[in-house]
Amino acid sequence: MARTSVVTGSASGIGKATRELLELRGERVIGVDVHDAEVVADLSDAAGRTALVEGVRRLSGGRIDAVYAVAGLAAPTPATVAVNFFGTLATLEGLRSLLSGSRAPRAVLVSSMAALLPSDEDLVALLGICDEPAALARAEILAKEPETTGALIYASTKLALSRWVRRQAATPQWAGAGIPLNAVAPGIIATPMTAELIATEQGREALLKMVPMPLNGIAESAVVAKLLAWLGGEENTHVCGQIVYVDGGSDVVLRGDSVW
Template sequence: MTRTSVVTGSASGIGKATKELLESRGERVIGVDLHDADIEVDLTTAAGRVALVEEVRRLSGGVVDAVYAVAGLALPVPATVAVNYFGAVATLAGLRPFLLASAAPRAVVVSSMAALHPVDDELVALLTAGDEAAAIERAEVLAKEPETVGSLIYSSSKRALSRWVRREAPAADWAGASIPLNAVGPGIIVTPMTAEMISTEEKTAALLELVPMPLNGVAQPGSVAGLLAWLGSAENTHLCGQVIYVDGGSDAVIRGDSVW
Protein backbone atom coordinates (compact mmCIF):
# COMPACT_ATOMS: atom_id res chain seq x y z
CA MET A 1 0.00 0.00 0.00
CA THR A 2 1.27 3.49 -0.88
CA ARG A 3 2.46 5.46 2.13
CA THR A 4 1.38 9.07 2.63
CA SER A 5 3.93 11.44 4.12
CA VAL A 6 3.96 15.10 5.15
CA VAL A 7 7.18 17.05 4.60
CA THR A 8 7.52 20.60 5.93
CA GLY A 9 10.08 22.86 4.28
CA SER A 10 9.43 20.98 1.04
CA ALA A 11 10.19 23.83 -1.38
CA SER A 12 13.97 23.82 -0.96
CA GLY A 13 17.01 22.20 0.60
CA ILE A 14 16.67 19.06 2.68
CA GLY A 15 12.88 19.19 2.59
CA LYS A 16 12.79 19.29 -1.19
CA ALA A 17 15.34 16.49 -1.49
CA THR A 18 13.31 14.37 0.93
CA LYS A 19 10.05 15.00 -0.92
CA GLU A 20 11.62 14.10 -4.25
CA LEU A 21 13.23 10.94 -2.87
CA LEU A 22 10.00 9.70 -1.33
CA GLU A 23 8.06 10.43 -4.51
CA SER A 24 10.66 8.57 -6.57
CA ARG A 25 9.88 5.54 -4.41
CA GLY A 26 6.18 5.80 -5.14
CA GLU A 27 5.04 7.52 -1.96
CA ARG A 28 2.42 10.23 -1.84
CA VAL A 29 3.93 13.37 -0.31
CA ILE A 30 2.06 16.39 0.99
CA GLY A 31 4.53 19.25 0.82
CA VAL A 32 4.35 22.18 3.22
CA ASP A 33 6.15 25.50 2.86
CA LEU A 34 5.66 29.24 2.55
CA HIS A 35 5.32 28.87 -1.24
CA ASP A 36 5.44 26.29 -4.03
CA ALA A 37 3.84 23.61 -1.88
CA ASP A 38 0.60 21.66 -1.51
CA ILE A 39 0.00 23.51 1.75
CA GLU A 40 1.30 27.07 1.99
CA VAL A 41 1.44 28.20 5.62
CA ASP A 42 3.72 30.15 7.94
CA LEU A 43 4.78 27.88 10.80
CA THR A 44 6.09 30.82 12.83
CA THR A 45 2.46 31.69 13.60
CA ALA A 46 -0.27 29.98 15.60
CA ALA A 47 -2.69 30.47 12.70
CA GLY A 48 -0.27 28.79 10.31
CA ARG A 49 0.11 25.79 12.59
CA VAL A 50 -3.66 25.38 12.91
CA ALA A 51 -4.05 25.70 9.14
CA LEU A 52 -1.39 23.02 8.64
CA VAL A 53 -3.38 20.49 10.63
CA GLU A 54 -6.66 21.38 8.94
CA GLU A 55 -5.17 21.15 5.45
CA VAL A 56 -3.38 17.86 6.15
CA ARG A 57 -6.65 16.46 7.42
CA ARG A 58 -8.38 17.56 4.21
CA LEU A 59 -5.71 16.27 1.83
CA SER A 60 -4.91 13.02 3.63
CA GLY A 61 -8.38 12.00 4.72
CA GLY A 62 -7.06 11.81 8.26
CA VAL A 63 -4.43 9.12 7.65
CA VAL A 64 -0.70 9.93 7.53
CA ASP A 65 2.07 7.33 7.62
CA ALA A 66 5.06 9.58 8.25
CA VAL A 67 5.74 13.16 9.27
CA TYR A 68 9.02 14.85 8.38
CA ALA A 69 9.39 18.16 10.25
CA VAL A 70 12.16 19.76 8.20
CA ALA A 71 11.23 23.45 8.00
CA GLY A 72 13.66 25.78 9.74
CA LEU A 73 15.71 28.96 9.76
CA ALA A 74 19.34 29.69 10.67
CA LEU A 75 19.10 33.46 11.06
CA PRO A 76 19.86 35.39 14.29
CA VAL A 77 16.24 36.54 14.56
CA PRO A 78 13.25 35.63 16.77
CA ALA A 79 11.48 33.91 13.87
CA THR A 80 14.15 31.21 14.08
CA VAL A 81 12.87 30.28 17.53
CA ALA A 82 9.27 30.31 16.32
CA VAL A 83 9.76 27.91 13.43
CA ASN A 84 12.69 25.75 14.59
CA TYR A 85 11.19 24.83 17.94
CA PHE A 86 7.55 25.80 18.29
CA GLY A 87 6.73 25.21 14.63
CA ALA A 88 8.40 21.79 14.64
CA VAL A 89 6.79 20.69 17.90
CA ALA A 90 3.37 21.92 16.74
CA THR A 91 3.80 20.02 13.48
CA LEU A 92 4.58 16.75 15.22
CA ALA A 93 2.00 17.11 17.97
CA GLY A 94 -0.69 18.43 15.64
CA LEU A 95 -0.29 15.64 13.09
CA ARG A 96 0.18 12.82 15.61
CA PRO A 97 -3.56 11.93 15.61
CA PHE A 98 -3.32 11.22 11.88
CA LEU A 99 -0.35 8.92 12.46
CA LEU A 100 -2.44 6.82 14.82
CA ALA A 101 -4.52 5.72 11.85
CA SER A 102 -1.45 4.27 10.07
CA ALA A 103 -0.34 0.65 10.26
CA ALA A 104 3.29 1.79 10.47
CA PRO A 105 3.46 5.40 11.71
CA ARG A 106 6.77 7.25 11.87
CA ALA A 107 7.92 10.76 12.85
CA VAL A 108 11.24 12.49 12.34
CA VAL A 109 12.47 16.05 12.80
CA VAL A 110 15.56 17.90 11.59
CA SER A 111 17.68 19.26 14.41
CA SER A 112 21.33 20.24 13.78
CA MET A 113 24.86 19.55 14.90
CA ALA A 114 24.65 23.18 16.11
CA ALA A 115 22.89 21.68 19.12
CA LEU A 116 26.42 20.78 20.24
CA HIS A 117 27.54 24.43 20.10
CA PRO A 118 27.25 26.99 22.94
CA VAL A 119 23.68 28.04 23.71
CA ASP A 120 21.83 30.66 25.70
CA ASP A 121 20.71 28.76 28.79
CA GLU A 122 17.84 31.13 29.49
CA LEU A 123 16.43 30.71 26.01
CA VAL A 124 16.77 26.93 26.13
CA ALA A 125 14.93 26.88 29.47
CA LEU A 126 12.08 28.98 28.08
CA LEU A 127 11.80 26.75 25.03
CA THR A 128 11.79 23.62 27.15
CA ALA A 129 9.06 25.16 29.31
CA GLY A 130 6.99 25.83 26.17
CA ASP A 131 6.74 29.57 26.89
CA GLU A 132 6.71 30.94 23.36
CA ALA A 133 6.03 34.57 24.26
CA ALA A 134 8.92 34.71 26.74
CA ALA A 135 11.22 32.79 24.37
CA ILE A 136 10.52 35.28 21.58
CA GLU A 137 11.25 38.15 23.97
CA ARG A 138 14.57 36.57 24.95
CA ALA A 139 15.43 36.01 21.29
CA GLU A 140 14.68 39.66 20.58
CA VAL A 141 17.27 40.64 23.19
CA LEU A 142 19.89 38.29 21.72
CA ALA A 143 19.10 39.46 18.18
CA LYS A 144 20.23 42.98 19.04
CA GLU A 145 23.81 41.67 18.80
CA PRO A 146 23.64 39.42 15.73
CA GLU A 147 27.40 38.98 15.39
CA THR A 148 27.83 37.67 18.94
CA VAL A 149 25.01 36.37 21.15
CA GLY A 150 22.57 36.50 18.24
CA SER A 151 24.16 33.35 16.89
CA LEU A 152 23.02 31.52 20.02
CA ILE A 153 19.40 31.73 18.88
CA TYR A 154 19.86 28.98 16.30
CA SER A 155 21.91 26.62 18.44
CA SER A 156 19.54 27.13 21.39
CA SER A 157 16.50 26.30 19.28
CA LYS A 158 18.12 23.09 18.05
CA ARG A 159 19.41 22.07 21.50
CA ALA A 160 15.89 22.43 22.90
CA LEU A 161 14.41 20.54 19.95
CA SER A 162 16.82 17.63 20.41
CA ARG A 163 15.95 17.53 24.11
CA TRP A 164 12.24 17.50 23.26
CA VAL A 165 12.74 14.47 21.04
CA ARG A 166 14.76 12.65 23.70
CA ARG A 167 12.10 13.29 26.34
CA GLU A 168 9.00 12.68 24.26
CA ALA A 169 10.04 9.70 22.13
CA PRO A 170 9.90 7.05 24.90
CA ALA A 171 6.64 8.41 26.34
CA ALA A 172 3.08 7.17 25.95
CA ASP A 173 2.14 9.49 23.07
CA TRP A 174 4.94 8.20 20.87
CA ALA A 175 6.60 4.91 21.86
CA GLY A 176 3.45 3.94 23.73
CA ALA A 177 1.49 4.39 20.50
CA SER A 178 4.09 2.46 18.46
CA ILE A 179 5.35 5.62 16.72
CA PRO A 180 9.14 5.83 16.41
CA LEU A 181 10.14 9.48 16.94
CA ASN A 182 13.71 10.49 16.10
CA ALA A 183 15.83 13.37 14.84
CA VAL A 184 18.75 13.98 12.52
CA GLY A 185 21.47 16.55 13.11
CA PRO A 186 22.96 17.71 9.82
CA GLY A 187 26.31 19.43 9.52
CA ILE A 188 26.85 22.01 6.76
CA ILE A 189 24.51 21.20 3.89
CA VAL A 190 24.36 22.97 0.54
CA THR A 191 20.97 24.68 0.75
CA PRO A 192 19.57 28.19 0.24
CA MET A 193 19.88 28.60 4.02
CA THR A 194 23.66 28.16 3.90
CA ALA A 195 24.33 29.71 0.48
CA GLU A 196 25.83 32.94 1.81
CA MET A 197 27.86 31.14 4.48
CA ILE A 198 29.66 29.01 1.88
CA SER A 199 29.64 31.47 -1.04
CA THR A 200 33.45 31.65 -1.17
CA GLU A 201 36.29 29.28 -0.36
CA GLU A 202 37.35 31.57 2.45
CA LYS A 203 33.89 31.59 4.05
CA THR A 204 33.59 27.83 3.69
CA ALA A 205 36.97 27.28 5.33
CA ALA A 206 36.04 29.58 8.21
CA LEU A 207 32.74 27.75 8.73
CA LEU A 208 34.48 24.39 8.71
CA GLU A 209 36.63 25.61 11.58
CA LEU A 210 33.43 25.81 13.63
CA VAL A 211 31.82 22.74 12.07
CA PRO A 212 34.64 20.32 11.25
CA MET A 213 33.58 17.78 8.60
CA PRO A 214 36.59 15.52 7.99
CA LEU A 215 34.52 12.99 6.02
CA ASN A 216 33.94 14.46 2.55
CA GLY A 217 33.37 18.04 3.73
CA VAL A 218 30.19 20.01 3.00
CA ALA A 219 27.29 17.73 2.05
CA GLN A 220 24.42 17.79 -0.41
CA PRO A 221 20.78 17.64 0.79
CA GLY A 222 20.42 14.10 -0.51
CA SER A 223 22.86 12.88 2.14
CA VAL A 224 20.32 13.81 4.80
CA ALA A 225 17.22 12.90 2.79
CA GLY A 226 18.29 9.26 2.54
CA LEU A 227 18.49 8.91 6.30
CA LEU A 228 15.24 10.79 6.84
CA ALA A 229 13.49 8.46 4.40
CA TRP A 230 14.69 5.38 6.29
CA LEU A 231 13.69 6.82 9.66
CA GLY A 232 10.23 7.45 8.23
CA SER A 233 9.92 4.02 6.65
CA ALA A 234 8.16 0.89 7.86
CA GLU A 235 11.60 -0.74 8.23
CA ASN A 236 12.39 1.46 11.22
CA THR A 237 10.66 -0.42 14.02
CA HIS A 238 12.80 0.20 17.13
CA LEU A 239 14.92 3.35 16.81
CA CYS A 240 13.55 5.61 19.53
CA GLY A 241 14.56 9.10 20.66
CA GLN A 242 17.84 9.18 18.77
CA VAL A 243 19.56 12.26 17.34
CA ILE A 244 21.64 10.93 14.47
CA TYR A 245 24.34 13.29 13.24
CA VAL A 246 24.83 13.47 9.48
CA ASP A 247 27.75 15.81 9.83
CA GLY A 248 30.85 14.40 8.20
CA GLY A 249 32.33 13.72 11.64
CA SER A 250 31.61 16.97 13.51
CA ASP A 251 30.03 15.23 16.47
CA ALA A 252 32.95 12.80 16.79
CA VAL A 253 35.50 15.62 16.56
CA ILE A 254 33.72 17.99 18.97
CA ARG A 255 32.57 15.51 21.62
CA GLY A 256 35.28 12.89 21.28
CA ASP A 257 34.69 10.03 23.68
CA SER A 258 31.44 11.51 24.99
CA VAL A 259 28.28 9.59 24.12
CA TRP A 260 24.62 10.34 24.56
Protein backbone atom coordinates (compact mmCIF):
# COMPACT_ATOMS: atom_id res chain seq x y z
CA MET A 1 0.00 0.00 0.00
CA ALA A 2 1.28 3.49 -0.86
CA ARG A 3 2.62 5.48 2.06
CA THR A 4 0.65 8.44 3.38
CA SER A 5 2.80 11.37 4.44
CA VAL A 6 1.94 14.67 6.07
CA VAL A 7 3.98 17.69 4.95
CA THR A 8 3.58 21.05 6.69
CA GLY A 9 4.57 24.17 4.79
CA SER A 10 3.54 22.26 1.64
CA ALA A 11 2.50 25.36 -0.34
CA SER A 12 5.99 26.77 -0.89
CA GLY A 13 9.73 26.21 -1.03
CA ILE A 14 11.13 23.11 0.69
CA GLY A 15 7.71 21.82 1.77
CA LYS A 16 6.38 22.10 -1.78
CA ALA A 17 9.45 20.34 -3.21
CA THR A 18 9.04 17.57 -0.61
CA ARG A 19 5.41 17.15 -1.49
CA GLU A 20 6.22 16.94 -5.22
CA LEU A 21 9.01 14.40 -4.69
CA LEU A 22 6.88 12.13 -2.48
CA GLU A 23 3.99 12.29 -4.95
CA LEU A 24 6.35 11.47 -7.81
CA ARG A 25 7.32 8.36 -5.82
CA GLY A 26 3.68 7.35 -5.56
CA GLU A 27 2.97 8.45 -2.01
CA ARG A 28 -0.20 10.10 -0.88
CA VAL A 29 0.57 13.52 0.63
CA ILE A 30 -1.64 15.45 3.01
CA GLY A 31 -0.35 19.01 2.79
CA VAL A 32 -0.78 21.48 5.63
CA ASP A 33 -0.35 25.22 5.19
CA VAL A 34 -2.10 28.54 5.65
CA HIS A 35 -3.22 28.38 2.00
CA ASP A 36 -3.28 25.94 -0.94
CA ALA A 37 -3.26 22.77 1.15
CA GLU A 38 -5.54 19.83 1.98
CA VAL A 39 -5.53 21.00 5.58
CA VAL A 40 -5.56 24.78 5.89
CA ALA A 41 -4.28 25.55 9.38
CA ASP A 42 -2.31 28.33 11.04
CA LEU A 43 0.31 26.65 13.22
CA SER A 44 1.00 29.81 15.19
CA ASP A 45 -1.93 29.27 17.55
CA ALA A 46 -3.80 26.59 19.47
CA ALA A 47 -6.86 26.61 17.21
CA GLY A 48 -4.72 26.06 14.10
CA ARG A 49 -2.75 23.28 15.76
CA THR A 50 -5.99 21.52 16.70
CA ALA A 51 -7.27 22.01 13.15
CA LEU A 52 -4.08 20.37 11.85
CA VAL A 53 -4.51 17.23 13.94
CA GLU A 54 -8.25 16.97 13.28
CA GLY A 55 -7.86 17.63 9.57
CA VAL A 56 -5.14 15.02 9.16
CA ARG A 57 -7.05 12.48 11.26
CA ARG A 58 -10.14 12.97 9.09
CA LEU A 59 -8.36 12.84 5.74
CA SER A 60 -6.10 9.91 6.63
CA GLY A 61 -8.72 7.78 8.34
CA GLY A 62 -6.46 7.72 11.40
CA ARG A 63 -3.30 6.16 9.93
CA ILE A 64 -0.27 7.92 8.48
CA ASP A 65 3.27 6.73 7.72
CA ALA A 66 5.45 9.84 7.97
CA VAL A 67 5.40 13.40 9.23
CA TYR A 68 7.55 16.08 7.63
CA ALA A 69 7.41 19.24 9.77
CA VAL A 70 8.70 21.87 7.36
CA ALA A 71 6.58 25.01 7.91
CA GLY A 72 8.52 27.97 9.22
CA LEU A 73 9.04 31.71 9.25
CA ALA A 74 12.25 33.74 9.29
CA ALA A 75 10.88 37.13 10.36
CA PRO A 76 12.35 38.79 13.48
CA THR A 77 8.99 38.51 15.26
CA PRO A 78 7.30 36.46 18.01
CA ALA A 79 5.29 34.65 15.30
CA THR A 80 8.54 32.95 14.29
CA VAL A 81 8.74 31.43 17.77
CA ALA A 82 5.12 30.33 17.63
CA VAL A 83 5.40 28.66 14.21
CA ASN A 84 8.98 27.36 14.11
CA PHE A 85 9.15 25.89 17.59
CA PHE A 86 5.70 25.38 19.07
CA GLY A 87 4.00 24.76 15.71
CA THR A 88 6.60 22.11 14.87
CA LEU A 89 6.26 20.40 18.26
CA ALA A 90 2.47 20.46 17.99
CA THR A 91 2.74 18.85 14.54
CA LEU A 92 5.01 16.03 15.66
CA GLU A 93 3.43 15.38 19.04
CA GLY A 94 -0.12 15.86 17.75
CA LEU A 95 0.31 13.42 14.87
CA ARG A 96 2.46 10.82 16.63
CA SER A 97 -0.45 8.60 17.63
CA LEU A 98 -1.54 8.41 13.97
CA LEU A 99 1.84 6.89 13.14
CA SER A 100 1.22 3.87 15.35
CA GLY A 101 -0.65 1.98 12.62
CA SER A 102 2.24 2.21 10.15
CA ARG A 103 4.71 -0.64 9.65
CA ALA A 104 7.47 1.95 8.99
CA PRO A 105 6.60 5.16 10.86
CA ARG A 106 8.96 8.14 10.46
CA ALA A 107 9.21 11.76 11.65
CA VAL A 108 11.47 14.55 10.41
CA LEU A 109 11.63 18.26 11.07
CA VAL A 110 13.47 21.12 9.41
CA SER A 111 15.94 22.89 11.65
CA SER A 112 18.68 25.05 10.09
CA MET A 113 22.40 25.67 10.06
CA ALA A 114 21.29 28.94 11.72
CA ALA A 115 21.34 26.89 14.95
CA LEU A 116 25.12 27.50 14.79
CA LEU A 117 24.74 31.30 14.53
CA PRO A 118 24.37 33.66 17.53
CA SER A 119 21.14 33.15 19.47
CA ASP A 120 19.45 34.51 22.59
CA GLU A 121 20.28 32.41 25.64
CA ASP A 122 17.10 33.37 27.52
CA LEU A 123 14.82 32.53 24.62
CA VAL A 124 16.58 29.21 24.00
CA ALA A 125 16.20 28.35 27.71
CA LEU A 126 12.47 29.13 27.65
CA LEU A 127 12.02 27.00 24.53
CA GLY A 128 13.94 24.24 26.29
CA ILE A 129 11.20 24.09 28.94
CA CYS A 130 8.43 24.62 26.35
CA ASP A 131 7.05 27.73 28.06
CA GLU A 132 5.22 29.36 25.16
CA PRO A 133 3.83 32.48 26.92
CA ALA A 134 7.24 33.33 28.40
CA ALA A 135 9.04 32.59 25.12
CA LEU A 136 6.64 34.84 23.19
CA ALA A 137 7.14 37.60 25.78
CA ARG A 138 10.92 37.30 25.43
CA ALA A 139 10.62 37.40 21.62
CA GLU A 140 8.45 40.52 21.93
CA ILE A 141 11.36 42.26 23.66
CA LEU A 142 13.94 40.98 21.15
CA ALA A 143 11.73 42.07 18.25
CA LYS A 144 11.93 45.71 19.31
CA GLU A 145 15.34 45.92 17.59
CA PRO A 146 14.74 43.88 14.42
CA GLU A 147 18.26 44.26 13.00
CA THR A 148 20.14 43.22 16.14
CA THR A 149 18.28 41.33 18.87
CA GLY A 150 15.35 40.51 16.57
CA ALA A 151 17.72 38.68 14.28
CA LEU A 152 18.51 36.27 17.14
CA ILE A 153 14.93 34.95 17.22
CA TYR A 154 15.17 32.67 14.17
CA ALA A 155 18.49 31.12 15.22
CA SER A 156 17.13 30.58 18.74
CA THR A 157 14.11 28.65 17.46
CA LYS A 158 16.30 26.42 15.30
CA LEU A 159 18.85 25.73 18.05
CA ALA A 160 16.01 24.81 20.40
CA LEU A 161 14.46 22.54 17.73
CA SER A 162 17.75 20.72 17.18
CA ARG A 163 18.10 20.19 20.93
CA TRP A 164 14.50 18.99 21.18
CA VAL A 165 15.24 16.29 18.59
CA ARG A 166 18.30 15.20 20.58
CA ARG A 167 16.29 15.04 23.80
CA GLN A 168 13.28 13.26 22.34
CA ALA A 169 14.60 10.82 19.76
CA ALA A 170 15.68 8.04 22.11
CA THR A 171 12.61 8.16 24.37
CA PRO A 172 9.90 5.48 24.57
CA GLN A 173 7.53 7.76 22.60
CA TRP A 174 9.81 7.87 19.56
CA ALA A 175 12.62 5.28 19.33
CA GLY A 176 10.72 3.05 21.75
CA ALA A 177 7.70 3.17 19.46
CA GLY A 178 9.87 2.34 16.43
CA ILE A 179 9.77 5.90 15.05
CA PRO A 180 13.06 7.40 13.87
CA LEU A 181 12.93 11.13 14.78
CA ASN A 182 15.50 13.29 12.99
CA ALA A 183 16.11 16.77 11.58
CA VAL A 184 17.74 18.32 8.57
CA ALA A 185 19.71 21.55 8.87
CA PRO A 186 19.82 23.33 5.53
CA GLY A 187 22.25 26.09 4.56
CA ILE A 188 20.97 28.76 2.18
CA ILE A 189 18.21 27.40 -0.02
CA ALA A 190 16.65 29.36 -2.88
CA THR A 191 13.01 29.67 -1.79
CA PRO A 192 10.56 32.55 -1.32
CA MET A 193 11.95 32.83 2.24
CA THR A 194 15.39 33.86 0.96
CA ALA A 195 14.43 35.32 -2.45
CA GLU A 196 14.89 38.94 -1.45
CA LEU A 197 18.18 38.30 0.35
CA ILE A 198 19.77 36.49 -2.58
CA ALA A 199 18.29 38.59 -5.38
CA THR A 200 21.46 40.65 -5.83
CA GLU A 201 25.14 39.66 -6.07
CA GLN A 202 25.81 41.90 -3.08
CA GLY A 203 23.08 40.22 -1.02
CA ARG A 204 24.31 36.74 -1.94
CA GLU A 205 27.89 37.62 -1.01
CA ALA A 206 26.86 39.07 2.36
CA LEU A 207 24.79 35.97 3.17
CA LEU A 208 27.49 33.54 2.05
CA LYS A 209 29.96 35.32 4.31
CA MET A 210 27.74 34.41 7.25
CA VAL A 211 26.82 30.97 5.84
CA PRO A 212 29.83 29.76 3.85
CA MET A 213 28.88 27.07 1.31
CA PRO A 214 32.11 25.89 -0.38
CA LEU A 215 30.38 22.81 -1.84
CA ASN A 216 28.17 23.94 -4.73
CA GLY A 217 26.89 27.14 -3.09
CA ILE A 218 23.23 28.05 -2.64
CA ALA A 219 20.97 25.02 -3.15
CA GLU A 220 17.55 24.38 -4.64
CA SER A 221 14.66 23.08 -2.50
CA ALA A 222 14.79 19.68 -4.19
CA VAL A 223 18.20 19.03 -2.59
CA VAL A 224 16.67 19.24 0.88
CA ALA A 225 13.54 17.37 -0.19
CA LYS A 226 15.60 14.31 -1.24
CA LEU A 227 17.28 14.13 2.17
CA LEU A 228 13.99 14.63 3.97
CA ALA A 229 12.39 11.89 1.89
CA TRP A 230 15.17 9.46 2.79
CA LEU A 231 14.98 10.22 6.52
CA GLY A 232 11.19 9.87 6.34
CA GLY A 233 11.26 6.80 4.12
CA GLU A 234 11.24 3.05 4.79
CA GLU A 235 14.99 2.68 4.17
CA ASN A 236 15.79 4.68 7.28
CA THR A 237 15.68 2.11 10.05
CA HIS A 238 18.48 3.26 12.38
CA VAL A 239 19.24 6.97 11.98
CA CYS A 240 18.06 8.33 15.33
CA GLY A 241 18.15 11.87 16.70
CA GLN A 242 20.49 13.22 14.04
CA ILE A 243 20.67 16.77 12.79
CA VAL A 244 21.81 16.21 9.22
CA TYR A 245 23.42 19.30 7.73
CA VAL A 246 22.64 19.85 4.06
CA ASP A 247 24.50 23.11 3.87
CA GLY A 248 27.27 22.98 1.27
CA GLY A 249 29.81 22.76 4.09
CA SER A 250 28.90 25.69 6.38
CA ASP A 251 28.86 23.44 9.45
CA VAL A 252 32.31 22.12 8.56
CA VAL A 253 33.69 25.61 8.00
CA LEU A 254 32.17 27.04 11.17
CA ARG A 255 32.65 24.08 13.55
CA GLY A 256 35.71 22.34 12.19
CA ASP A 257 36.84 19.60 14.58
CA SER A 258 33.63 19.62 16.64
CA VAL A 259 32.52 16.29 15.31
CA TRP A 260 29.46 15.85 17.30
